Amino acid sequence: MKYIIAFFSLFNTVAILAQTPAVELIEDKQPKRWTLYAQNNTDVAHEAFLLVQGEGFRRSADRPIIKKVPPHSKVSMIVLIPLKGATPSYTKIFTFEEQLQTIRRRKGEGQKERVHLRPVNPDQLTVFIEKDCEKCDYLINYLNTNRIKYRKLDIKKNDAVFDMMWSHLKDSISGGELVKLPVLMHKKKMYFDALSMKHFIQNFDWGQIE
Missing domain, CATH: 2.60.40.10 (Immunoglobulins)
Incomplete structure (x- = not known):
């Protein structure tokens, strides 16, 4: 009996470690x-x-x-x-x-999520946003009002968008910065730390956007 108890104790320990x-x-x-x-x-x-x-x-x-x-x-x-x-x-x-760096699985499904995104065009302004983000709305409203061409991607819409943003951000940060939405990308340069969107808009060179 004691061997059975020891076996189950060891089994439970291994199971707990495997779940960590x-x-x-x-x-x-x-x-x-x-x-x-x-x-x-x-x-x-x-x-x-x-x-x-x-x-x-x-x-x-x-x-x-x-x-x-x-x-x-x-x-x-x-x-x-x-x-x-x-x-x-x-x-x-x-x-x-x-x-x-892996394709996540949808909850409740055993198949990998298949979302194909058009690659980022370095000459096009790409804006990563999320729903109910005041700064994101402020920027998008400015871009629309001034007829500035851009591509908008919502990081909450699917995992592929989030992974795309991350893959580009990794080369632009040292590891300790706060990344604030919206995140902008143009000509392979990332902009992700705007404390004030109004100040950012006033100081950004919009003339470089084709």
Whole structure:
């Protein structure tokens, strides 16, 4: 009997270890601050991506964050400050480099997602946006009003768009910057850190757009 118990104990331990993700999101909720960490459980470094959308927090939660996470370490991705009297809640998109470079599966299906996107034209302005993004709407309204030609891609529409944005962003960041939507790409140059969209529009050389 004791051998059977030992076997099941070993089986459960192996099952738990097998379920441990390579990189996982750890949540630390304190009364005055919620900290989200990316924890790397592997022997190699990974780049983690986090996009949080929440309600009841002091800071804006619409900024994608990309950070490098060393082997067997934990890195703070974002700190959310709950507002007094509010009931904070959030949704998230969290993934890491290994997952970003594969085609994800649709939930509930055993087949790979098949989405074919037209490659980015370096001479065309490409704008990566998401729904309910005020800065994205502000920029798109400006482009339409001034009849500036552009290609708009929604990163939430399908995984292929997100992967495309990531593949180009990887060569433009060192790993610790905040990536703020909208993300623009023109002539292989990425623009992803505009604090003020109005200021960005006023200082960008729109004459270079064909």
